[in-house]
Amino acid sequence: MEMVSRVSGNISILELKGRFDAYELKPVQEWFENNTSVSNPKLVINLAGVHFLDSSALASLVQGMKRSRDKNGDLHLCNLQQSVRIIFELTKINRAIDIFPSELEAVKAFNE
Amino acid sequence: MNEALQALRDLVMSRFSYFEKLANLWQSAGATSFEIVGGGEQIMRWDYPGNAAGIVIAPLEVDGEIIGELRVQGLDEQLFFARLEADATALDNLIRYEVELGMLTSELVQNQDQLLALYELSNSMRRYLNPEEILATLCKEAARLCSCDKAFAMLFESGKPKLLIQYPDNFLEEQQAQELHNKARANDRPLVLNSGYNGTKNLLFLPITINNAPFAGLGLANHHKAFSMPVIKLAQAIIQHAGAQLENVILYSETLSQVRMRSELELAASIQLRLLPQKFPSIKGLDIFAVSYPARQVGGDFFNFISHSNGSLNFVVGDVSGKGLPAALMMAMARIAFQNTSRFSHLVNPAKLMSRVNEDLYGDCTDLSMFITAFYGFYEPTTRCLSYANAGHSPVIYCKADGVIQFFDADGPALGVLPVSLSERQEVQFECGDILVAATDGFSEAFNAAGDMYGYDRLLELVKNNRSLTAKQLSDLLFKEVLAYEAGAEQSDDRTLVVLKGIE
Numbered sequence: 001m002e003m004v005s006r007v008s009g010n011i012s013i014l015e016l017k018g019r020f021d022a023y024e025l026k027p028v029q030e031w032f033e034n035n036t037s038v039s040n041p042k043l044v045i046n047l048a049g050v051h052f053l054d055s056s057a058l059a060s061l062v063q064g065m066k067r068s069r070d071k072n073g074d075l076h077l078c079n080l081q082q083s084v085r086i087i088f089e090l091t092k093i094n095r096a097i098d099i100f101p102s103e104l105e106a107v108k109a110f111n112e
Numbered sequence: 113m114n115e116a117l118q119a120l121r122d123l124v125m126s127r128f129s130y131f132e133k134l135a136n137l138w139q140s141a142g143a144t145s146f147e148i149v150g151g152g153e154q155i156m157r158w159d160y161p162g163n164a165a166g167i168v169i170a171p172l173e174v175d176g177e178i179i180g181e182l183r184v185q186g187l188d189e190q191l192f193f194a195r196l197e198a199d200a201t202a203l204d205n206l207i208r209y210e211v212e213l214g215m216l217t218s219e220l221v222q223n224q225d226q227l228l229a230l231y232e233l234s235n236s237m238r239r240y241l242n243p244e245e246i247l248a249t250l251c252k253e254a255a256r257l258c259s260c261d262k263a264f265a266m267l268f269e270s271g272k273p274k275l276l277i278q279y280p281d282n283f284l285e286e287q288q289a290q291e292l293h294n295k296a297r298a299n300d301r302p303l304v305l306n307s308g309y310n311g312t313k314n315l316l317f318l319p320i321t322i323n324n325a326p327f328a329g330l331g332l333a334n335h336h337k338a339f340s341m342p343v344i345k346l347a348q349a350i351i352q353h354a355g356a357q358l359e360n361v362i363l364y365s366e367t368l369s370q371v372r373m374r375s376e377l378e379l380a381a382s383i384q385l386r387l388l389p390q391k392f393p394s395i396k397g398l399d400i401f402a403v404s405y406p407a408r409q410v411g412g413d414f415f416n417f418i419s420h421s422n423g424s425l426n427f428v429v430g431d432v433s434g435k436g437l438p439a440a441l442m443m444a445m446a447r448i449a450f451q452n453t454s455r456f457s458h459l460v461n462p463a464k465l466m467s468r469v470n471e472d473l474y475g476d477c478t479d480l481s482m483f484i485t486a487f488y489g490f491y492e493p494t495t496r497c498l499s500y501a502n503a504g505h506s507p508v509i510y511c512k513a514d515g516v517i518q519f520f521d522a523d524g525p526a527l528g529v530l531p532v533s534l535s536e537r538q539e540v541q542f543e544c545g546d547i548l549v550a551a552t553d554g555f556s557e558a559f560n561a562a563g564d565m566y567g568y569d570r571l572l573e574l575v576k577n578n579r580s581l582t583a584k585q586l587s588d589l590l591f592k593e594v595l596a597y598e599a600g601a602e603q604s605d606d607r608t609l610v611v612l613k614g615i616e
Contacts (some may be wrong), residue, residue: 056435062529
């Protein structure tokens, strides 16, 4: 899996590409740790390049969401492929994490 | 020519009768004395009566160097020089053979010594079962055998230094040892630095390999002369012995920890098996069957049945995120949380029960970065009402006796995701011939060799077409079909089924 980290204003954006599973958790967890050390962290995870996500990966995104909310921030997801979207719908984690069609919308939602 | 002189002395002592005969022959010729001189000193002299006028001297020469002479007194030099010279030449040859013999003998003794030393080294290392002790012995013994002041030995694990032992004290940084190792590996031969390295007079480094893969190395420093072939050869013989021993020990310790781990996992697996009900409660109007197969030895799937004295039944199917031991530990906690909530609360509303379990587990889930999908049901035989709450769990299939089929989709997220449960209570009338299959995603997400997923549609179709089977028959069929679809591909996720069928 590839990771690209960007910053747009006060929003940290992480782009993931490839298969996101139990063997790829560590760098993502570290990214969450680094980016939730500030107060009010605003995180956007762009999953456009992710075609598969297992339950451990899903759990790490939930963890990122919890960490950012603990610090009065939030985590938004965007650009989910169909196969990934289904996983969020089946586990109903889409009711816990806000999911947006595009990165622009995910970023904009923070500024509203 | 110390050796030759020593040989001459030895010869005179060991072959005294030969020299005495020689002296007697000179006496017969009229000599008054016969003398053997070596290194300017008399070694042996025979005197006889007569006129001592006249002296004949012949040099003793070995490999172009004069080491002594033979002297005969009382004879005419003109007449007897040739004869004395012939005796001297014969003695020269004897001395040369003696020297060679001496060298061969000492070499043999030295070889014997080295073999013995190697044997002792192997023996002493065999006593040790951990790499630290072996490396320490190797350093000490290799330094002694190769006449060096200092030594170090290092062990690698996946290309990185894991252990560095130095003798008698530390004289290298780990990085320097690594650098020496890299250099030796690059040239694929022992590294000889006779001009010294890092304050040492001279240094020799030999990588120790298994199947040409480096896993250790031996360094020797401060040899009294420069490192030359005999010492390097000896050091190579040492690392061959040490390498074999080290390899055995590493394999042994790895095997040992693997065996320990495996037996602990087997214990965990048997404990986990006992956590899942092997017998199912007898509930009026229900045919019940359930089974769980983890992908590894232990898994994160669980199910449970809790029957109440009024004949009603609570049941749960759940799936902890992740796999293996961490998931299994969380599964054990989740099972207890559901069991206690079912048994000790007076709630009959699955949504409220689910909410309580979520409160119990939320903190642990957050600490451990896990969540749990769960389908929680409650069946009341007098009304045949089946109520349930679904926290992110799938697939749950409900097939009516007439073949109308649907999923009981989740409405709230998995447990542990949000501090409050969003799952609501749903209910159906569970009639005779109706079937409920609550599975885990190990079923729908079974993959064949081509990487295609078994999927929900096939599962739905299979249940619908076989709704006349008993709960156990249907469960057996589902497992059989999924295994046939996988066709030997590795089971990637835990697989659990709870099947309820409405009976009279």
